[in-house]
Structure formats: C-alpha cells, structure tokens
Amino acid sequence: MKVFTALLAAALVATSAPTAARADTTWQPGTAPIATPWTDEVSADNALPEYPRPQLVRAKWQSLNGVWQFAGATQGEAPPFGEQLGERVLVPYPVESALSGIQRHEDRMWYRRTFQVPANWQVGDRGARLRLNFGAVDYETTVWVNGIEVATHRGGYDGFSADVTDALRGRGAQELVVGVTDRTDQTWQPIGKQRNVPDRGIFYTSASGIWQSVWMEPVSASHVERLQMTPDLDDESLRLTPHLANGSGSGRTVEAVAYDGKRVVGRASGPAGTELRVPVPKPKLWSPDSPHLYDLKVRVRQGGKVIDQVDSYFGMREVGKAKGADGKLYLTLNGKILFNMSTLDQGYWPDGIYTAPTDEALRFDIAETKRLGFNTIRKHIKVEPDRWYYWADRLGLMVWQDMPAMRTGGTPPVDAQQEFERQLREIVTEHQSWTSITVWVPFNEGWGEWDRAATGRIADEVGAQDPSRLVNAHSGVNCCASRGDSGRGDMIDFHQYVGPASPAPTADRVAVDGEHGGFGLEVDGHMWFGEGHAYEMTPDSATLTRRYVENQQDLLTVANRCGLSGGVYTQTTDVEHEVNGFYTYDRQVKKMDFARVRDVNRAIIRSVDGTGANVPPTSPGTPGLTGVGYWPLDEGTGTVTEDLAGDHDATLVNGAGWTSGRAGGAVQLNGVNQYVDTGAAILDTSGSYTASAWVRLDSLGGFATAVSQDGNTNSAFFLQYSGADNRFAFSFAGVRALAPTAPEPGRWYHLTGVRDAASGSLTLYVDGQPAGTASSCVGDASSGHTVIGRAKFNGNPVDYWRGAVDQVHVYDRALSAAEVAQLHASGQ
Template sequence: MLCREDPPTARTDWSCPLHVRRLPTLLVAFATVIVSAVALPPAHADGWQPKTPPLTTPWTHEVGPDNALPDYPRPQLTRKRWQNLNGVWQFAGATAGEKPPVGKDLDERILVPYPVESALSGIARSVQHMWYRRTFTVPSGWRNRGQRLVLQFGAVDHTAKVYVNGREVAAHTGGYNAFSVDVTDALNPRGAQELIVGVDDPTDIGHQAVGKQRKPGDGIFYTPASGIWQTVWMEPVAGAHIGDLTTTPEPSAGRLRLTANASAPGGTVEAIAYAGHKPVGRVTGKAGDELSIRIPHAHLWTPDDPYLYRLKVRLRSGHTVVDEVGSYFGMRSVSLGKGEDGKTRMLLNGKFVPQVGTLDQGYWPDGIYTAPTDEALKFDLAAHKKLGFNMVRKHMKVEPDRWFYWADRLGLLVWQDMPAMFGGHEPSAADKKQFEAEMQAMVRQHDSHPSVIVWVPFNEGWGEYEPGRIADTVKGWDPSRLVNADSGVNCCDSLPDNGEGDIYDDHTYVGPGSPPIPRGDRASVAGEYGGLGLKVDGHMFDPAGSFAYEMTPDSATLTRRYTEVQDGVRKLVVKCGLSASVYTQITDVEKEVNGLYTYDRQQPKMDAAKVREANRSIIAAKPSPDGGDQPPGTPGLEGVSFYPFGEGSGTTTADAVGDHDATLVGGPQWTTGHDGPGLQLKGSSQFADTGAAILDTTGSYSVSAWVKLDRRGSFATAVSQDGPSNSAFFLQYSGADDRFAFSFAGVRALAPAAPETGKWYHLTGVRDAASGSLTLYVDGQKAGAAESCLGDASTGHTVIGRGKFGGNPVDFWPGALDEVRVFDRALSAAEVAELAG
C-alpha cells in the first residue's frame, strides 16, 4: 500500500486517503508519481543557456534540461505509462507561410515549456512566427496489441500546427486550452521520430484572447508569453480509450454524476469511488452516458476541510479492460440563496461562507506565464492559505491543470476568468465564434475541479459583447456553478448592467466599493479593490516605473492600511449583504508593486499574522440586518455648517451656523454669486478648506451648493470630504458622463442631461444610510439615484471646490460657487425643494 510516508512505487494504488492534513511531501505524491514515467534521454541539451531574468525567484536556478516541469501534468485523468517531452528542443524564428523545416537542424535551443519571451526559455525575445523541433523514440512495448500513440499539449499560444515525420497531424487555435493528437499513423516503423511544432502568435496585433499580454508590456498590461508554455507529453492508449471525464457532485442527493467519454462508441464504463482504503460507491454503464455513483454520508469538501475522494475508471470491451484511468473528486455544492439576514448570498454546501480572496495573475519574472517549478506553482496558493484567504480569482489567464489540482488539495475556492480579447477593436462574428469556442474549452477542461465555483466571461467590459447571451450560454455549459457576467460592471468599458448573470461585481480602488444591497436573485461582490503598494529595494521589476493605487512608505503602514480596508469589507459582509471580496493582489506583477509579496516571491510585504487575522475576521463575520436607527440629526434647513460667501473679500469665509470657518487656498477670487457675493475658482489649485471633518460619512448626511461651470469636459467637484485615499463623497460634475453627479468612488447618481456653462444650478446630494442610497437633486428636483450600502469612513477635511482621488487633490472647480450647506442628516425631497427655492 502507498499509505505510509515512504516514496511511492511506480504502480497505482487507489485506496489511499486524499486528505489535506497529510504531510507536505504527500501533497506532491498523488499527482506526480501515481503514474510511472519512462526515462527520457537528454535531447539536444547542448547549447541551451537560460538568459538573465529581471528578477530571480527561489526556484529559478532549479530549472534545467533534465527537470523542466517533470510532474504528471493532468491529475484528474492519469495513466500509468507516459513520457514527458519537456526539455531542450531546437528553435528558430520563421516567416508567415514558411514550410516546416523537415529534416533540418535549427540554430537555436529552447527549453520547453517556457514561453519564448522568458529568460528560462533561453530565447528571451519577442517572436511572432516560430518553429520548434525535436526527435523522440517510442518506448518498446508501446505498440503492442493495437496500441495508439497520443501526443498531448497542455497549451500553446496561440495557433499551432504539429508535424510528425513531415506529416501534418494537428492544427489548433487557442492559447489557453489543451489539445491532443493521435500520431500513430505518422510514425516510422522504428527508430527516431521527428516532431515539429509551428506557432504563430500575433498577441495584441491580432484579435484573439490574450488576457493582459501586450507588446510591449506596460502599466497594468504585461510581457507577452508566446509559443509552447505548458507541458508536452505522450502516452500509449488503446484504440478505444477514455478521452475525458466529467464529474459533478450533488451532495444533497448523495451522489456523483459521472460521464466518461470514449474515443470509440460501444464500450462499457466501470467506475469505483474510494474514501481512504474503502470503496464507497461504484457504477457500471455505457461510455458517454451520464452515470450516477451513490456517495452516502458524503464527506463535504470545504476550504477548511478539502477532502478528496479517489476515482478509478475502467473501459471494457466485453470482458476485457481496454483502458484504465485515475482521477479524484470533491463533494460540494455552489448556489445562491438567502443568508441569515434575508439577503441573496453565494452559498457553499447550502451555507453562506464569506469568500475572501486575492487577484492572482500568475506571472513570473523568470518564466512569465510558466511557473519555474511545480513547487513554485503551488507557492502562491499555499501563501493564500497561510494568510487566511479561502478564495482566489485567477485573473485574465488559465493555469495548467496542476494549479487547479493544488487549489483542490489545499482548499481554495476559485473564480476563473476567461482571458479577454484585445480591446482595441469591435469583435467580428469570427472573433466571437473563436472566443466562445475557447471559453467553452476552458469550461470543459476544468469543470470537474471542486475548487472552481465561478466562471467570469468578461472583465470591466474588455472585449465585451452580448453579456446576457454569453452569461446564459456559460450557464448552459455548466449549470452547477455561478456566472459572473462582467466583473467590474460598474466601471471602465463595461456595458450597462441589465441584471446579467448571478453576480453584481463592483470594482473600486482603493475601496472597497459598496455595491448595491443584493435584492432578487443576484449576489453582490467586491470583485476588485485594494492595490495598496510598497516599494522594496532590490525586488522591483522596474524601480523607476513602479506604481500602485495607493503607495505606502513602509511595511507597518501597509499592514495598517490593509487591516483598515479589510475591516471595511467585514462591515459590508455584516450590514450590506456582500458575499465575496477580491483584494488586488497576491504578488507584485512587473511595474505594479501592490502585492502581498514581491514579484520574485522573495519578500512578504506585510505582517502575516495581522493579515491573517483581518482575513479570518471577515470569514467569521455574521450577517445582520442593515440600516438600523439613524440619529435624527440637526433639524431645519440651516444645516450644521453654512458658507454664504457674504464677505466679498479676504482669504477666509465664515461658517454662518457652525464653528468651521474656511480658509481660501490658492487665491480664489470673489465674484458675483447667485445671491450676493460668491467664490470664483479657476479649475486648478484653488479651493476652500473648512479645517475639519464636519460629517460622519458612515451615516446619513446631505450637502448642497449653488454652482456655475465655466467649462465642461473634466471632472469638477463642488463639495467633498477627504478620505485616506479618495473623497468620501463628491458633489460634482462628472466629466466621464457630462452630467452633474452625487458620487462615491465608483458609484454615481447622475443627472439625466448635460448642464450648460455660464448658468447657475442648485445641486443637493443626499446620502441615506438606512436605505443605502445616494440621491442627486438639481434645482430642487430629483435627478438621479444610486445604491451604495456603506459610506467610507473619513477623518479628512470637508473642502469646497475640489476632490481627492488616489491620494491626490483632483477635480478643481472651474467656475463659481455660492451658498454651500452641510447637513448631518438625509433631507427629504420636500426639504430639498424648499432649500432650492
């Protein structure tokens, strides 16, 4: 038996438990050595040399020709016999349409499967058209009894053609999914076999799904990763063999739904499920049919207890076993339902568990898209567990199968993005067809992993089209999971939200944003926020170009700000129905220095114990009804502060009802106001500072002002109150919408029409904390409304004539202001009308 801690033998044993509490050495054992690999002699090892990466990871120097990702690459469909074809291949750049170099040595050497742009590949340059070449031999015994030889490719970016002994055997398009080809009929009777792979990858010159790859990488977009970037291997199979498995757990019904698809019709499938040493369920049926395995009293898979069952599947022809594969599964369910507070929540196994994760982009300074080793691939996920997270959003990339295996084993919920098409064009019908084909392949390849719970077709509108149809299509492919139709639907290039998918997803930096209180049949999540930065000398990809959404000076400050931001998330979970949060991000990526770890994975940036405590406090949070009794506030229409600007001269202006006289900063001029004197601002560097945080911005409040714009086009703020990074609110003109607005960062209540320059308007913004609403009134009439459950806490000054965003003063008012009032309560519509009149 293989249930002790000794190194496993070459044979497969199906009775060992797969519980995560085993020693760390066994975490590798299941997927790496339950199958035996035929030793591969070095091939063209001479001449390969890695280039120097911009940063080295702890695993950079472990990579070489003899150990380029040697682990079995497909843990949910394993076979005993296989041969890894990773290692040194011949390489050459090519021209479009060039014939394959059959029988010709190529000048360069590349280490497969590291992308051609990476240092570990040994090439480290951008190549659009390329050739890979090597030879292999078929091990003795692999051709016995009608066996077929199948080549397997984990992923090649983007279009690949495969030739064996000069014969084209496969063509594949799509940089993120696996493909295979039966090459038996192209083999020579004996001896060396020639394998050539031609690859074309236009990256952002083309229209394909590229995620965040750009030429050249810059800002929030990164170095491309072209060519073969996941493991290549081969294995012998019977003429009729199991091609793939689909497993769908149904814990409430006490069963596992299983479909085993075979390469030829007519076979019989026998499947046995094991818990530890014990077989707990079996089923026999026709290949290709959906079968049901009874799993009584199922041990549920959760992030805190990621229990996995083993699965053995045989294909029979009559009484003869013609194929046998190993797999595993977890028993868990994902759904929407009501939480304890009656709000719609994301449920795991029928219960609400707050999901706390990070944005995980999967980039490496030495391998770009390809982690240098399997331990490196595991590292980021293990770091999530160490820091108290229970979820990860895989952003704009699809990882190798072994990444999902580690998520299954370690216990992390996974949101899987579909990498976006390049957004510089309107997708054509052909673009859409290819995008959807690649997305379906992504879903199909990974739909048996218990860790995967959400599919994300679009992000912030990049390449977005027909979101309703796409959400329904993805749901049709996989009804057992949730669909987040457009992560960041509130921002950027997103199409208007019309209720598509299962989730409303808010992106606000630094945030967290406060998405609408979930009503109806959709959950609310904060799908991106954070981005707090710290520069660590010696560990930056580009020291001069490094940036973050909010930079901090040291680890202690970064840790403090992180705990403050996470406490905001906890309040959203408790009061506002938030189901999940995704912090940006687990590691730095190229110029972005907003990770919990540096890009080279050498340095953690925060106090791990405090990070873990903040994260676990969210997961332990218990929902309660929102709102509650709001303080009545100060009655009447004078407010708690009133600035009539009656002086007409000087560098200060009096608070007529409070004690917060304002200082005029930057030399604003006095002018004729709406009624008597007013304040004239030039649209840069000028504002009035009240010297105090007049409002408790976590509660209800209102602000009003008479305003006149001299010009339109850029954002302009009449009244705001400074927060740590952004203003807690903005009574403003939104340049992005050409409308007046009452806003939080990322949320705007907008007027229906553009204002005129040179004309006075009365604006009132009302924040009602009980209902979680923002309402804008223009000239006493309701003009727009938006939902945002929590207001940002703010101890910064209330200011007139500018806002704050990203830590900087912004949006200076270009025009005149008069009669600014501040109220510590939500005004009624009738009171606003009276105030304007």
C-alpha cells in the same frame, strides 16, 4: 487530508513515466532581473516532468518537455521540415521568459524536435493510437508530424490533442514541427494582463508560444477524452459522464469505481456516452477546512475486454446562495454560509513569466495563500495548467476563475466577440470538473466588454452550461470601462482601492468586493524594476501589516452591515512594477507579519455568518432647507465667504475670484488649482447627508468636483462632473450615481447629492429631479475639510472645478425628493 491511492499518486510523479532521450544540453537559460528559489532547479532534463493531467491519468505516457530547436518566423514562411533551427528553447516556458533561453518576443515562431515511440506501446497496425497533447500554446498553432499537418488550434488558454498515428513512419525518429503566431495586444485575442510592451503599472510581459506541457500517450481507438464530474449531495452520488473518442460503439460499456482510500464506496456502469450515477453514501464533504477527495477509476470495456482505463479523483461539495438570519443573501458552501476570503492571484513568475519554474513552485503560492488564512483565490484573467487546480483541490482553496480578457480600449469587432465567447465556453468545458472552482467570472472592469446586454446574455449562458457553479457576470462592474450592471449572474461585484467596496445584495444576487487593498512596499534587491507602484505605498513592513489589518477590519464592518459575501485583496505576490504582494515577486521575502494577517483573515471568516450587525441609528438631522452649512457666495469681493447656516466662513484659495451667479454672485474657479475651503469637517460622512449647489461648467472633458469632503486618501463623497462618463454624478470612490445625459457648457444646473445610510444608496438629483442612483452600503468616515471646487483622490488634490459655483448647501441628513424639488424651485 487523505493521501491519494498509491496508484494515482505514483502516476503523478516523474518516476512513474517512461522518460525521453537525454535532451540537447546546448540550451542555456537567460538571466531574469530577479530569481525565485526554484530558478536554479530547472535544467535541460527536468522541465516540469510531472504528469500534466491529474484528473485523467494514464499509466503509459511520455513527456515531450525539454530542449527543442527554435527560430523566429515570418508571415507565409514554409515550415522548416528536415532543417536544423539555429536556437534552442526549453519547453514549456514561454519564449519571453529567462527559463526558455530565448528571452524575447516573437510574433511568429517555429519549434522543432524529434521523438521516438516506445516499441512496447504497439502503436499503429498493432492496435494502439498515438495521442499528442498540448496543455496550452499562445496563440494560433499548427502542428506537423513528419511533414503531415495533424492539428490546428486557436486560443492561448485551452488544451488540444491530435491523433498522429497515421503520420508516423515506421520505427525510429519522428519529426515534430510546431508553428505559432502570437501578436498579443496587436489583435483582439484574449490576453489577460499580457502586453508586448509591458507598462510600469498593471500590465505585464507577454507569454508567447508553448507555455504548458507537451506529452504523448498510447490510447485505444475508442478512449476517454474527458470526464465530466458533478457532485450531487442530495442524491449522495457523483454524476459522471465519460466523453469517449469515436462515440459510443455497439457493445461498449463504461465502469466507474469510487474509492475512499483503499475502500470501495460506490460503483456504476452503463453504455458509453451516458451519464452514470456513482453512489457516495454519507459523503465526506470537501471544504477549505477539510479538503477530502475520493479516488476514481474508470474503465471502458468492449465484449468484456478493457480497452481503456484512467485514474481520477473528485470532491463532494455544493456551492449556492441562501438568506441569512438578517434577511440578506449570502454565498454558501455545502449549504452553510461561508465568507469567501480571497487573494487576487495573477500567476506570474520572474523566471518563467506565465509558467512556474517547478511543480513545487506552482504549489507554493497556493499553500502560502492557505497559510495566510484565506479560503479562496481569484485567478485573475489567466487560466492555469491543470496541476494548479489539482493543488487547489488537494490543499483546499476555493477558486473564482476569470476568463482572460481582451485588450483594453475601444470596442472589439464582431468576429473577436464571437471568438471570445467560443473560447470562454471551451475553458468552462475543460475546467468543469475541478472541485476547487466555485465561480466563473466572464468579464473584469469592462476590459474587452462590448455591450451590457451581451454581458448579461453571456452570464446566463455560462450558468446554463454549468449550473453547478455560480456566475459573477462582471467583476468590478462599478469600475473603469464597464458598460454598466447587466443585472444578471449570481453576484454584484464592486472594486474599490483602497476600499473596501460596499455593494449590497439584492433579492437574487449576493454582494462581493471583487478587489480592494493594494498596499505596497518596495524591498531593495527583490524588485523587477528599480521602483514600484501600489494603490497606497507604505514605508516599512510594520506599517504595511498595520494598514492591511485596518483595511481587513473595515472589510469585516462592511461585511456584517451590508451582507457582503466575499472580499478579494490585491494581491498574492508583487508582479513586475506592482509591489502590493504578501511576497516579493521572487517569492524570497515575506513583506508582512503573516501571523497577524492570518489572525484577522480567520476572524472575518468566523464572524460573517449571516446574522449581520446592528446598523447605527440614523440621526434625524437638522430640519429645514438651510442646512448645517450654507454659502450663498454673494460677496463679489475679498477672499472670505460667509456661512449663513453655521460658523464656518470659507476662504477662497489660490486666487479664486467672483462672477455673476445663478442668484446674485458666484465664485469663479480656474480648473487648475483654485477652490474654496470651509476649514472644517462639517459632515459626519459615516451617516446620512446631502450636498447641493448650482454649477456652471466652462468646458467638458476630465473630472470636475463642485463639493466634497476630504478623507485620509480619497474624498468621502464627490458632487461632480465625471469626465469618464460625460455626465454629472454623485460619487464615492469607485461608485457613481450618474445622470442620464451629458450637460451643456455655459448653462446653470442645480445638483444635489443625497446619501441615505439606512438604504445604503447614493442619489443624484439634477434640476430638482432624480437623475441616477447607486448602491454603497457603508460610507467613508472623514475628518478632512469640506471644500468647494475640488476633490481628493489617492492622497492628492484633484478634479478642480472649471467654471462657476453658487448657492452651496450641506445637510446632516438625507433630503427627501420633495425637499430637493423645493430647494431647486427656491433658486437657492
């Protein structure tokens, strides 16, 4: 890959910039439970010294990272102007982190330091303005310079700046005070995975206060604030809009020059505030295999004089959708189908929590992801510092960018909804020019979602705001607290653990597996807690590698049969209690055989090309309405019930008893441990099949399964009552075809679940009528027993039926709607 020009590359390292006075060395780091290879490299004098904004580089700048004074605060407390605060914090590490030196949460806090403006900047009456920049502060921030309020900001993931020139007082020391309030999950503010009290599951330590770089720079009154860059491959140009402070004054023009190395490839100029078309003839396209980048120099002129100049870069690439040879819709990059092989990346660090200890550490996770054979990263409900996207651009990883979610549980109030949308728009605006970002993801698994129609509207609005990228309206729309599929955006995205999930594309939306896998391994001496959690634990590295490879081979099968465009494996590194990473949380131990991981990942990328694979022919199955297994459950006594369709007489387990049924007798189950075991895997669940039963629930609330068949980890299917939805359902793990209304306890219902492998659908019938459908292209093969009255999930028996079950049938084919209606009418 081409190296950046000497000027830009030099501007991105610490030695290019003026340095602040030596920091106060009374700061002392805390001790994290585990340390990364970079923890000890951090000192009071070198806190993230690199230029923080690689797409808008100025030659003159000064970092304000380093040791600041610090104190906790109370609500309504006056700012501590002129006061010495009692603690020292290392900026920009969040106060909960060991590297900050504070290592505790504060709802409210003060930061204080002094700074001096270099005399050669000629700020103030001599022309230049002083700009103070904050990469990100979590969450509500007020900034004072010399006792004068210069900025307020709300939002923990977007940057902000202030012109502080008029607050300066002559030469010498200037006082900077920053007040921050961050109540994290006590409010409805966007927080991602942060929690004030992290659990031993999927939520982690909070990250409060200043957590991205702070710096200052001299600028002209009219200067470039942002470059909006969109490559146009059809036009062989870069669409460039320089956004200037103080508008587009008379006689002000902008000139842009694009370089490939030292060679000029295109120029454009025009009035300030207008879009420029910078020619890039015969462009070298950016892709994960060849992440080519062009340099860009932008100058603002007034009356022929250059009043501002910034250096930047861009890549020429295009993301989209196209039909493959198999007729299914796929993701494309530069007009070619490219499977998005991705990791789920949380962006957490044991020493810096939200902030990587060094720039090399920040680069490390991206470089290792690339080395493992991935071409995509899903940045999971966190927004990173600009230098993270710079490394993704340079190293060649596509990025699905999540919006940080509000907390889970309940419905956010209207003002929180509005604030979430405002911050989402701002995050898209600030990140609209990164080459690596290809997909926006507003919602995850229903976390903080308030209305399905609103989710669809938001997806449409993000797509209109940035039509150059795709929108994944709702990752994990099948999961958890989801309000359901809005039908909007460019993707339908299912989550399934261990999976993979198998949604099918539609005429206008590609299908992706947004999360799967999550295989875990504990490594002594390298864990945040004394024990760990994963979706499936393994005993050693060899088993972990084998299970990963098997799971990815399953992903390849799903991708080719179903037309899947992407798969996201959980996850890059262990995080706190989660031990399902390729690396331990401290980045010290490789947990898998990386060569085997890389080989299977690259094989999937090569193999998914839109040609599809032959779907196994569907067997016509056994004709008639008796099925291949039929248990009338009429015995009324004993512990064995006869199979009238085959030779799989079933056993009543743990004292399951008898009661009056819908027709004759029925089995009565206690909802705790009783069920009926047929003793065999009667159905081939990789193909089409049907399960049917008359059921009566004694009570609602909590899952209860009438008929299922055990798989290795989960039941291959569930004919059930879903307590999460208070509806009857026919389900795969993570996918439910739901009835429209809640059932009544004590009433008999006829449930039929039809799996049609040819159409990739699940259909639930209630009392002979279609009640709900869902898409899942590939069924789980299972060799476990067909059972009545319970299910299996995460390797454990669960969801015991509480009530009566009668007249159970299973079929080795998909019954038609007419046959289901006929079966219901027969009473059997």
